[in-house]
Structure formats: C-alpha cells, structure tokens
Amino acid sequence: MSYQHILVLTGAGISAESGIPVFRAEDGLWEQHRVEDVATPEGFARNPQLVHDFYNNMRRSVKTKEPNPAHLALTKLQAGLEARGGTVTIVTQNIDDLHDKAHSHDIIHMHGALNSILCQHCGQSYEWHEDCDGTTECKFCHHQAMRPDIVWFGEIPYHMDAIERAIERCDLFMAIGTSGVVYPAAGFVSYCSRQGKPCLEFNLAPSANSGVFTQSFLGKAGTTLPAFVAYFLEHGTIPEPAAL
Numbered sequence: 318m319s320y321q322h323i324l325v326l327t328g329a330g331i332s333a334e335s336g337i338p339v340f341r342a343e344d345g346l347w348e349q350h351r352v353e354d355v356a357t358p359e360g361f362a363r364n365p366q367l368v369h370d371f372y373n374n375m376r377r378s379v380k381t382k383e384p385n386p387a388h389l390a391l392t393k394l395q396a397g398l399e400a401r402g403g404t405v406t407i408v409t410q411n412i413d414d415l416h417d418k419a420h421s422h423d424i425i426h427m428h429g430a431l432n433s434i435l436c437q438h439c440g441q442s443y444e445w446h447e448d449c450d451g452t453t454e455c456k457f458c459h460h461q462a463m464r465p466d467i468v469w470f471g472e473i474p475y476h477m478d479a480i481e482r483a484i485e486r487c488d489l490f491m492a493i494g495t496s497g498v499v500y501p502a503a504g505f506v507s508y509c510s511r512q513g514k515p516c517l518e519f520n521l522a523p524s525a526n527s528g529v530f531t532q533s534f535l536g537k538a539g540t541t542l543p544a545f546v547a548y549f550l551e552h553g554t555i556p557e558p559a560a561l
C-alpha cells in the first residue's frame with residue numbers, strides 16, 4: 318500500500334443522504350435562516366432565543382438520523398488502513414455526530430458539535446444532549462450563560478494544531494461533500510497540493526476550489542465513496558473516476 322496516512326475533510330454534503338440539509342451557500346440560507354442570524358456571535362447577541370431554538374431543533378432532528386454508506390465507507394477505510402499500519406484522520410466541519418455513530422475514530426470536530434454546550438462565563442464546554450436556553454445553568458460555575466458549542470463565522474476553529482499536524486503527516490488528502498467556500502478548511506487542499514500530495518474531491522458537482530484537486534469523483538458520496546474505498550483497499554492505488 319503506497320498511501321499510509323490519509324487526511325479526510327468532510328462537510329455537510331456527506332450527511333445530506335442521511336437527511337440533514339446542507340448549508341446553502343448560493344443564497345446564504347441555512348434551514349431557512351440567514352447565516353448572520355444563526356451562525357455568528359453578533360446574531361446570538363441580538364437574539365439568543367432564536368439561536369438556541371435553531372440549534373435545539375437541529376439537535377433533536379439529528380438524534381433521529383443515521384450514518385449513510387459514505388460515513389460507513391470511511392469507517393471501513395480507517396479499519397483497513399490501520400490493519401496495515403496506516404492512519405485515517407477525519408476532520409469534519411459538520412456539527413452532527415454521524416461519523417461517531419458510524420464508529421469511526423480519530424475524528425476532529427473543527428466547527429464544534431451539537432452535542433456540546435459552552436459556558437460564556439467560565440469557558441468550560443461539556444457534552445449535552447437536551448435543549449438549552451438562557452436559563453440553562455453551567456454545571457461548573459452555575460452561571461446562566463450557556464451557548465451552543467459551535468464555531469460561528471468570525472470565530473477560530475477548534476483543534477487547529479492537531480489539524481496542522483495531520484495535514485503535514487498525510488500523503489493523501491480527500492475532501493468529501495464540502496463546498497470549498499468556508500475557510501480555513503477550504504484552504505487545506507491548496508496546502509496539500511503545494512506539497513505535491515494527491516488531493517481527491519468527492520462532490521455532486523465541482524466545488525469552488527475544484528481546480529486545485531488532482532481528481533474529482535462526482536456523484537453522491539453514498540455511492541462514489543464505498544466504490545472508491547473498496548477499490549483502494551483491494552489495489553492500494555487511486556482509481557480513475559471513470560473506473561468506479
């Protein structure tokens with residue numbers, strides 16, 4: 318096997334076939350809301366209840382969702398490569414828990430998680446599966462200052478040091494279901510490409526930065542990714558998109 322360390326970046330598209338709507342970059346709407354209203358610190362300061370309701374609804378909805386063949390294919394890829402001494406690191410922009418439900422590991426939630434809340438008073442975050450609002454008390458400092466533990470636009474993504482290490486180490490980069498417009502994640506491909514690493518894109522249609530990728534596998538990730546993983550684990554090489 319010539320590839321030993323794979324870095325996978327996933328976006329909302331990988332969860333679309335599980336019934337979780339993607340963020341619509343074209344009109345800036347996310348589940349019928351303006352991004353400025355539900356995914357910025359300013360939006361939360363303006364109307365905290367609207368923002369709590371938005372993430373409470375999503376948390377409840379995501380509880381009923383299951384991983385699809387694309388999530389499961391990544392779990393298989395991880396197990397297959399690890400059995401040969403390699404690694405697969407999954408960096409996800411998603412706030413759902415479908416990679417976890419698919420029993421993948423080495424998952425980095427760079428934009429936070431729906432199943433976590435963050436205290437604005439003491440800075441502690443912790444696992445949370447219920448609704449949250451302005452009266453929810455922090456279990457550490459007991460202030461009523463909780464917010465969704467989501468990295469909003471204008472905030473710094475989590476775990477950037479670990480992500481940088483994974484980018485340095487990888488010898489193959491794969492981006493799945495991400496539009497290539499949200500930075501810094503959209504810049505990972507350019508960095509890997511400059512270092513001469515093969516960069517593969519899996520998307521319904523070419524993404525905003527499609528030209529930087531070595532190869533594009535177009536179609537639903539639930540179809541293309543299982544076929545890719547089966548070929549890759551059998552042959553140890555990257556198939557031509559037409560071969561899938």
Ligand code: NAD
Pocket residue numbers: 327328329330331332333334337338339340341342347410411412413428493494495496497498499519520521522524536537538539
């Ligand atoms: P995006 O919504 O901007 O783009 C989704 C991409 O996935 C598009 O390029 C689309 O063509 C592609 N796509 C849609 N269905 C697909 C499929 N079946 N197979 C392959 N590709 C498919 O997503 P983004 O780039 O991740 O950026 C949006 C931001 O919004 C992220 O930061 C994320 O935190 C957040 N978000 C998360 C979720 C989630 O957790 N599931 C859902 C919506 C938005």
